Amino acid sequence: MVRKDTMNTLPTELLLHILSHLDVPPPSVTRFSHEPSILLTKAKSTPLKSLRLTSHRFHALATPILFRYCVLSLDHAPLLLPVDARTLDAMQAALETLSPHELGIYTRMRAKLDATQPGAYREDFDTVMLEFVDVKPGDKWMEQSGRTSWVPRLPPHFREMATFLGEHNLRHKVNGLVVVAQRDYEPDFGYSTTTVDGPMYTYHAVQDLWNSVFTLLDPERVVVAAPPGTLATLTETSTLSSDGWAFEMLCHYLELRQDRPRRSEREWKAEELGFQGSKGYVLGAGPVIGDRRGLLIYARPWTHIGYNEGNSLPVYSTYEYHLKQTPKVLYLVLARLGKEARCYVRSLTFVAVFPFSSHMRTMLRSMGKVPTLKNLRVQLAPGKENNVLTDKVRMRKAQRGDLWMELDGCYSKLAEFLWSLEDGGHVQS
Known part of the structure; x- marks a missing residue:
C-alpha cells in the first residue's frame, strides 16, 4: 500500500525535477504566431497550477516556477x-x-x-x-458627455503584485511578462489645449506605466497584446493609418527580448535602495520627466523584436481595397531604433496574414534601416491552426485570386530585399 504522504517524503531536488515535467511553455510563446487575440495568455491546461493547490510544500516549490511568466492586464475601466x-x-x-x-x-x-x-x-x-x-x-x-477618453494605466492591484513579488523574493524569477490592454486608445483631445495638453498627459501616463513596470521587473521577454491604437500609444508611435476600421484588427502583438544576463535578487535590492536613497523614487509614484527609460523600446537593450499584425482578410471585401493603409506601428518602432547610435536588435520576426505587397515594401524598408539586423523570419500566410480560407463567413466577398496576387507580390519584395543586403542574412518563411 502506498501511503498518501509518500510524495512529501521525497527530497526537494527530486520533486523539482518532477515539477519541471509539468512546466509547459506559456501560450504567449506557443501561440505568438497565431491570429492575435486579447486571450493570448489563456491556457486550456494548467497542471502546475493545479498541483500547487494540493499542499503547502507543492505551493512553495511551484510558485517560483509559475511566476517565471507573469500577466499584467491594464486597467480598462477608468x-x-x-x-x-x-x-x-x-x-x-x-x-x-x-x-x-x-x-x-x-x-x-x-x-x-x-x-x-x-x-x-x-x-x-x-x-x-x-x-x-x-x-x-x-x-x-x-x-454620457461624449468627451471622455481612456488612457492606458496600471491596474489598482499593481502595488499588491509588487509587494507579493518582493516579499517572496520572486522579482528576479520573472523571465517573461505579457501586458494586455483590451480597450483601443482613441483620444478625444482634438481642440485647443494651451493649458493642459492631452497628448502630453498621455505621454506622461505611459512613461509612468513603463517606469513602474521596469523598476519592479527585469524580464528577458516582454509581449504587449493590444489593439493597434493602444499599442501605438504604449510605444510612443502612431498607426499612420485612418483605415483601421477596414482591416478589423482588434489586436496586435509586439515581442521584445534581451539576451544580457539578468540581475540577481541581491542586485535588485541594492538598486531599489539606491533609487530610494539617491532619488527618493517610490515604486509606481511616477517617472522623472524626460527620462527615456520611461519609453518601452528604450527600457532595455532589446536584441529581438517580434510583431504579429494579424489578418488583413476583411479589407479585401471593401471597395478599392488596395488603397487602404495598414496600421504601421512596427514601421515606426524600427525607424526610431534605426536612428539610434547604439542599436542592439539582431533578429526580427514579422507575422502577417495576406498583407498588401505595398505594405510589405514599406515594412522591409524600415527593416533595412536597422544596421544590426542579421536574422529575419517572416510568415505571410495562415498557419495550420487557421482555417480562414475555408470559412465562407470570414472570406465574405474576398477573391482568392487577390489574396494570392498580393502574397506573390510580398515574396517578390522580400526577394528584392534579400538581394540588396550586402552582408547577407538568414530568412525563414
Whole structure:
C-alpha cells in the first residue's frame, strides 16, 4: 500500500525535477504566431497550477516556477474627462442630476476658473482645458458627455503584485511578462489645449506605466497584446493609418527580448535602495520627466523584436481595397531604433496574414534601416491552426485570386530585399 504522504517524503531536488515535467511553455510563446487575440495568455491546461493547490510544500516549490511568466492586464475601466469652461457650463445646467463626485469636481473647477485672469471669460478661452479628471462609477453625466477618453494605466492591484513579488523574493524569477490592454486608445483631445495638453498627459501616463513596470521587473521577454491604437500609444508611435476600421484588427502583438544576463535578487535590492536613497523614487509614484527609460523600446537593450499584425482578410471585401493603409506601428518602432547610435536588435520576426505587397515594401524598408539586423523570419500566410480560407463567413466577398496576387507580390519584395543586403542574412518563411 502506498501511503498518501509518500510524495512529501521525497527530497526537494527530486520533486523539482518532477515539477519541471509539468512546466509547459506559456501560450504567449506557443501561440505568438497565431491570429492575435486579447486571450493570448489563456491556457486550456494548467497542471502546475493545479498541483500547487494540493499542499503547502507543492505551493512553495511551484510558485517560483509559475511566476517565471507573469500577466499584467491594464486597467480598462477608468475614463478621463477634459474639463474646460464649456464643460462647466454644461454641468451647471444639470447640477441637480450630478453625483457627489461630479458635484465636487464642478465646485473645484469653477473656483479654479474664477481664479484665472480676467480674460478667462473670452470666447477663445472656452475650450482651454483646466484639468483632466477621473470618471468614477456612478458619474452618469460625465459618462454620457461624449468627451471622455481612456488612457492606458496600471491596474489598482499593481502595488499588491509588487509587494507579493518582493516579499517572496520572486522579482528576479520573472523571465517573461505579457501586458494586455483590451480597450483601443482613441483620444478625444482634438481642440485647443494651451493649458493642459492631452497628448502630453498621455505621454506622461505611459512613461509612468513603463517606469513602474521596469523598476519592479527585469524580464528577458516582454509581449504587449493590444489593439493597434493602444499599442501605438504604449510605444510612443502612431498607426499612420485612418483605415483601421477596414482591416478589423482588434489586436496586435509586439515581442521584445534581451539576451544580457539578468540581475540577481541581491542586485535588485541594492538598486531599489539606491533609487530610494539617491532619488527618493517610490515604486509606481511616477517617472522623472524626460527620462527615456520611461519609453518601452528604450527600457532595455532589446536584441529581438517580434510583431504579429494579424489578418488583413476583411479589407479585401471593401471597395478599392488596395488603397487602404495598414496600421504601421512596427514601421515606426524600427525607424526610431534605426536612428539610434547604439542599436542592439539582431533578429526580427514579422507575422502577417495576406498583407498588401505595398505594405510589405514599406515594412522591409524600415527593416533595412536597422544596421544590426542579421536574422529575419517572416510568415505571410495562415498557419495550420487557421482555417480562414475555408470559412465562407470570414472570406465574405474576398477573391482568392487577390489574396494570392498580393502574397506573390510580398515574396517578390522580400526577394528584392534579400538581394540588396550586402552582408547577407538568414530568412525563414
